[in-house]
Amino acid sequence: MPKIRKAYKVQLKTNKESEVLLTRFCGSGRFLWNKSLAMNLERLNNRQPILWYNELAFWLTLWKRSEEYGFLKECPSQVLQQKLQDLERAFRDCFDKNQPLKRMPVFKKKGSGDGIRFPQGFKIDNRRIFLPKIGWIGFHKSREIAGTIRNITITNRNGKWYASIQVEQMIETGKHVSDSEIGIDAGVTCFAAFSDGTVVEGIHSYRKHEDLLAREQRKLSRKKKGSENWKKQKRKVSTLHHTIANVRQDFLHKLSTGISKNHAKVYVEGLQIRNMSASARGSIEEPGRHVKAKSGLNKSILDQGWFEFQRQLDYKLFWRGGMLVEVNPRHTSQRCSCCGHTAKENRASQAVFKCMVCGHQEHADVNAAKNVLTVGQTGMACAANHISDRQQESAENREGVLPIAS
């Protein structure tokens, strides 16, 4: 039985005392992260190898003994060690060619994504969490926490404290209930198109919120930094950011859940972004010169959440005994899903596909999705050529249809 990891997020019922401690520990964690990150970025700039966990942990013991950074001693040491491990992971991920979306780790600012993780020493008893050096804190419980608890991460958002409880659960993955297979194309004119003809529009409410966000951000920039009005406006902007993220996640989750329930095998285009993005960074052994530069990915695809969508599809299909398969995207947008004729001219406009040979006309992204399915079903990693051969054969058997070699 495979294991899966899941997280339950609960709001903590903190009091003044626990808030003071949590704030202090988060501050120590942030300080350690930023200091270690700065050291490593400087090393990268000087083309020196990065310091990994063991070296950084050695520095940590020195810092704890020093007068200047002695405050680190107050923080539970496993929390600090975890920070260094997270930093090591962040660097490894960023140089990992299989994770093209990972960027270089960044400095943490107070109140933005700075949390502390307890890998051990915690306890949970119905409605309370015990944290080392802090003690018991109650939490708002909405559902039963199932599985073995691996770690607990504490974060603060807009003055409220949350605990994300990560658990490991064993799941049974039998055979998928359906044997349906589907191809999906990351649409040019829509969010996604399916080989069964379904077209999923983009996230419109997201656009609307984005305009609002831009307006509120302009207002914020006009206020005096640090003033009461500025703080108020800052909270507004932060809440809006949160809302946008939620709307988007909600949209993607609904879509990926539906697909993973109804289809056992889902084929998507491998967008071949891995090489593009990884090259600028170089490798761990030999960091590139522009390690800090953002990778040259198509930002609109990123914004649309296509990769998050794929990630969700991948694990949800896995849970249900299904599978996500990436196929070679070559020519999928120019090939006729009906007769196999492949030509630029088939793509008369972004939205419409019209085959120059057989006259087949279709929503361009649906046509591409059908090709993704066909390429996937032939089961070949570099199937672009093979598939057109196969389609040409079948097309030749059809009366009156003569494919032109591309």
Ligand SMILES: [Zn+2]
């Ligand atoms: Zn055709």
